[in-house]
Amino acid sequence: MSSPAKNMNKTAGKYHAVRKRKMTVILILAALLVLSMILALGIGSVFIPPGDVLLAIGNALFPALISAPEGAADIVLNFRMPRILLAVLTGVALAAAGAVMQGLLRNPLVSPFTLGLSSAASFGAALMIVLGPAVFGAFFAGSVVFLGFEFTTKSLLLILSAFLFGWLSVIIVYMISRVRQTSQAVMVLAGVVIGYLFQAGLLALKYVSNDDALREIVTWMMGGMWGATWQTVCILTPVVLLCFFLIERRAWDLNTLSSGDDVARNLGINVDRFRITGLLIVSFAASACLAFTGIIGFVGLMAPHICRMLIGNDYRYLLPASALMGALILLISDTVARVILAPVEIPVGVIMYVLGGIFFLFLITKGHGRYLS
């Protein structure tokens, strides 16, 4: 206390230096993501150089100023772009959901996948594919116009059904963790078991469904970006962005929750209400994406933990960093899945299982003491 002015400079100086480093990491991740998107748009059965990719995008945005390169525009804008945007949106939603779940439940091992949400949301979507035509009749095949876009009722019902089941799985696990003071491992175990139950449901649906529905369900179970259309992207973009900003606004509450429920309550947070609404928000974004991609595992586990190591646990910066990292991981994995066995594509879900499985093993062995208590 001898010279408060000097000490003041010291703490504030440290804070601002660390903050600058965090912002730099976020900017680098954003730059890497944009770069990867441009490259991914060019990679495929027909290679398009990055310059032509940019010209094609430029032409779509400012047709009067920039002329489109020969033949490239259609491939870039109509075939590859929706898929790449779907991978990015899904990566953002899953990674942010993972980071938020880990904070809300104070458990480093939870994520949309390990809580069973991925399986449950896929089951919800599959159930709608199989039963939707019978239950909703002509309405199922219809469409609605919203904000100038035409959406098929089928895609909206898919999202709704995926969300309801995804939310259900998260709430079941949350209730189990409340009934008894369960350990972190038990919470994950409950999530895995609930995941199994919904996968059994998926198998049953697969068994009873007709040819068309069957093909759609099989796609879901492997997890892939084949379902990408501009329409899908137009539905998901506002959902993911809205959920992201709603939860980013609560970043300080997530930070506070890391100090325990009692301290958070003393600091003025309505802990139970925050936990339920927070889980609701991220489950909605994640389920909506999973309704179109099927089961994608481990992004929500990998991205937040890598970012914690890079910039620490302050959710104000951790959330955007994790979202960008998740998008980057999923986009690169999907691009590899597209080209590694060309002309055959493998589902990106398969790659995520391999990558994520190795990462999970790292967490529970090397990370011991740091992550598990």
Add this chain to the structure above:
Amino acid sequence: MKITVENLTQKYGSHTVLDEVSFTTESGKVTALLGPNGSGKSTLIKTIADILPPAGGRILVNDRDIAEVSKSERAKMIGYVPQYFHYTSFTSVLDTVLIGRRPYMSWSVSDEDLEAVDAALSTMHIEDLADRYVNELSGGQRQRVFIARALAQNPEFFLFDEPTSSLDLRHQLETLSVMQDVVHKNNSGMIAALHDLNLALRYADQVVLVKEGTIYADGKPEDVLTADAVRDVYGVESEVVEKETGRFILSYEPSY
């Protein structure tokens, strides 16, 4: 500021933990809450901290029912340091202490917040730990970080649940003497649940002795802490001795 606990009852299921407890304490005083394990000290602290809603009775802050004070306003009035700490990997000491500023921040961190954090770090003598991750610290260092978080909260009243439980001898005395300073200089209030009767004798201005969920005695430390009281409440034979360095309770065997 004055805190009045009025006929407070608290239950876990059918088990009554606190039974019509009443006492008053005010700013400028260190109040020690004493009593054996399970006597209801932690529950009492948590109820005053607005963590548990009372099952009966009420808590008054300056004669105003705390249930009528908004959460954000109350968070600026009463700070709480728990007995058991939660923390996450990859969180620096600075970020941890900054959490105490939650009632004052919406998203960005102001110079005033950083000033409060700086003052809290230097009061607890942990400026040098600011960059370190909390999970890399020793138990004692960590405990001082969490006390610093409550200091950064800048409340009018501090509630401590066994603040010295994981500190070594030197840091127990140092922490309580620092907190006594804060209370006397800033005219804040403090209620601390303690196990060590001699720490209470040395640092407390008021002692509330709890036995099985009721108040056994409430008053000045030297009046409350007698050999008879220690026998009745703790079931331990002891004698009170006066030395030049102060008054001490020497306990020597369980009474039967």
